[in-house]
Amino acid sequence: MSSTGAHAGEIKRGGLSRIVDLLGSGLVQVVMILIGLFWLVPTLGLLVVSLRDETVNAAEGWWTVFTKPADLTFQAYSSLLATGFTSSFWNTVLITVPTTILVIGIAAMAAYAFAWMDFPGRDLLFLIVVGLLIVPIQIALIPIASLYGGLGIFGSIPGVVLFHVAFGLPFAIFLLRNFFVGIPASLLEAARMDGAPEWKIFARVVFPLGKPAIASLGIFQFLWVWNDMLIALVFADTESQPMTKALQSEMRQFGTNVDILAPGAFLSLIIPLVLFFAFQRYFVQGMMAGSVK
Incomplete structure (x- = not known):
């Protein structure tokens, strides 16, 4: 040569x-x-x-x-807890945790259907989901507030959770669907040849393989809801307000009371920080997997 x-x-x-x-x-x-x-x-x-x-x-x-x-x-x-901040902390937990679980569960099942199940209108429905990604939250505030008033859930924790779930699902479905499509089809075909129903294929094959993407989605969703201010200001009242709204009301009332705002801000920061470090391995895997799609 x-x-x-x-x-x-x-x-x-x-x-x-x-x-x-x-x-x-x-x-x-x-x-x-x-x-x-x-x-x-x-x-x-x-x-x-x-x-x-x-x-x-x-x-x-x-x-x-x-x-x-x-x-x-x-x-x-001690001064912060005396202001009733503890109830706001638990309200934040009661809003964030159910929202994250519901978004992951519903989105994972919908993403599996869009990726590996053939049904009429599948592509059209997925395009609608993608289109919902660009819908601003602000345009839905007044209609949803009117709907909640009629249903009697305005100002309640379930109302805040439902709003976050509705606007979190489009991105979650889009993200997980693109990840599930990358799973080798031979694995699913082998499971079907063994007689496994679709729900078992999802639970035993797709869901375990999708843990990196699901963990990444969980971190994103948790952080978004935990740090939300807009939805809390509109749909949460005094009894159901999360920490973001509680801190904002303290600032409005006392101005620059650092002795209240600093510990409150640190408590609202430390939980997401611990969550990220606890699941950073899955988060990095999910980001790397998404980068090669």
Whole structure:
């Protein structure tokens, strides 16, 4: 073989290839860890502010805690719980957890039907679902509020949950359907040849293989509902208000009362942060799987 032919069979490595190779080096990994820690600095600052007296926070920066650890106290959290913030925390849980479970369950079954079941109008229905992705939430506020008033669920937790489920399903179905389509058809055909019904194929084959995408969807849905403000302001009353609305009302009433806002903001932040770190392995797998579709 000539030298020209040998060189033709080799893959030319450009600058991007060298950068990709460098990403696996220990130095780059250390740099990425440092960047991650840098992004956690505001969280640390919020924690410190929530654990110090308001007068100390007004006089000094939060970083002085390293030289004055005696300034730390849980008095701000005691004051926060005295305002009835605990009920808002549980309202947030009662809104977010059922919404996430319902969206994942309904979307997974619908996505399986769109991906692997043949029924009349399937493609048209999926196009309608895709079209619903661009519908703004704001245009549905008044009609849904009128509907809820007629049904007697306006201002209740079930009303907030139903609204979040309705607007979370289009994206969830679209995401999971595109992931389920990538599952090898031979696995499903083998299960059908063994006599397995569709529900068993979904539960035993598709759902376990879709865990990365389902975990990613769960994290997105949980964060979106947990941090929601607009729907809470419109559809939740004083008894059913989540933490976002409770913190907003505290700010409106007291202005710059950091002793209430800081611990409340940290409590609303720490749960999603723990959830993300707990499921980050599935989250990364889902993102990588979606990147090669």
